[in-house]
Amino acid sequence: MDLKDKLISSFMAFENNVDVEHPVHDVRMAAIKNFEEKGFPSKKEEAWKYTSLNNLQKIDFSIFPKEDNALEYKDVKRYFLHEIDSYKIVFVDGIYSSYLSETTHDGVDICLMSSALTKPMYKQVIDVYFNKIASKDESLTSLNTAFSREGAYIYIPKNKMPKKPIEILHFSTGNEASLLLQPRNLIVVEENAEVQIIERHQSLTSNEVLTNAVTEIFAAKSAIVDFYKIQNDAATASLIDNTYIDQKDKSVVRLHTFSFGGKLTRNNLNFYQNGEYIDSTMKGVTILGEKQHVDHHTLVHHIEPNCESHQDYKGIYGDSSTGVFNGKIIVDKIAQKTNAFQQNNNILISDKASINTKPQLEIFADDVKCSHGCTIGQLDEDAMFYLQSRGIPEKEARALLMYAFANNVLTSVRIPELKTRINKLIAKKLGVNLGFDL
């Protein structure tokens, strides 16, 4: 049986375990129907031209993990930003781990999607927001919607800010030979509220894992959301991350994606500016080696006037790694005075590495500032000479320049300890001994 058929038949089993009277039931039914019609995207589709899911579909994934798998904190501590205090929503093989988590209902709700989807007290929020900005058309999003049951649920009421950042961690233990995970996150940040979130997917063995995640983020008027995605997974872990962001007047959403590992990673990042004076920032650092593949597909839809969007993606590709950057900007006719900036710079450090980069601008307004630029190159020889002339050997000089190239993106990271962590990861990934502490 191929993966699609297996998923569709598993949906029946899934239905037996959820409340079919809940309104979300209809949402799931519609979603599985859409997935059944469309199936997995193929390379024939423009949006999937450079990323093939064929090999992944040949793997016999378990759809539901068989048991609760416990982890000891000391064994996974290094995947947490343990230097600081944080709220934690932790899943092990897709199942919530209360032992590793630290949730709260103290003025804000930082808890579980499974509770939000079943308990009456959350019904109002679910009715208003669940599956409202996520695509009903895109098949992998539909697949996730059909099986949506668990994930992070974060609700920040008006004028509130959680006392500390929130970490969302998805571990897979490898107790299944191969496992498909479909976390579903809902993040609602009300007027003038603020939140900082770090999300990470981490496989702990070399068994195959495929994660098809959907995150919906709603930023109300003047809300501020900082979201950091850390993608530094095992060589047998693949991730399809679908993130949908709805922004209202004067809200600020900054989303950082750090892609340092994994087998295949596809980021579908979609911003919808449903208001004026909105600021949307997307930043990415991608450092790949071996046969790793990362595909960044971004969309910013400027729907109203007087908004800004900033995109800055940097990539360093070694060995036989491959990368894709496809940045789409739509400026509606009404969206005058839009400022949209997009930058994608890449360095190839191996003859076998490749990157496909494509800006896609659809501008229907006439009074807008849009700029885009992409570069693919090697390191600047003048800069190399400068460092070498100071006594820094070629190999170290090369690494230092790559570090500087990537590091540039981190200026907007607002959690200092996270910035240090990412800096160290970049240095490690580049094999740099910087000769100093960061």
Next chain:
Amino acid sequence: MLKIKDLHASVEDKEILKGINLEVKAGEVHAIMGPNGSGKSTLASVIAGKEEFEVTQGSVELNGEDLDEVSPEERAHKGVFLSFQYPVEIPGVSVTNFMKTAINESRKAKGLEDMPAKDMLKLIREKSELLEIDRKFLSRSLNEGFSGGEKKRNEIFQMAMLEPKIAILDETDSGLDIDALRIVASGVNKLKSKDNAVILITHYQRLLEYIVPDFVHVLHNGKIVKSGGKELALELEEKGYDWLKQETAV
């Protein structure tokens, strides 16, 4: 110390240096002047070992050793320093961290341990005071957003840290206002000793009022066409370079 013999160098088959002879002894200051495009910066880059330039004839020797096959970093370890006309910006790497890396790499090449952090801090403090550099400046990303003057002052700070045997200052005076020029020049003068040497590359006589050369050479069309004492610089200032062009054309 530095002996340049019949040096010819090309970039992409275009010959830029056409037979340079120059000897610089310990304790000396040499100024190299000349019009734009005469090969001044090329000479500086060739001495520092930039691979883009191919030495087709002649040699550069440092203390009797031919530098031909020596990499830029090894030249630095042997005491060659080039203050760049256009220093490169390195975001994310602070001035302090850059110097730590540079110094410890040089020490490593000499088989020494890393400099203890305490000594490093002391050295940085000492040398930054010499160049009147603010503490805050040292934690900024190397050359990023620096003004022209700050970049040049930072170059001389690096020179002070690395204590080279031979320092080549490539148009260190350009882009400096008079106060910055005075600070930079006084820094260079304090670093000068009987054991090291300085080559100043400049367009203008202005810098030479502050750092007084023992010898002045005029470079034109890839060759040293005239050498003399410091009074030659004044003569050039007065007459410009046109007379030289005529003289050499004859």
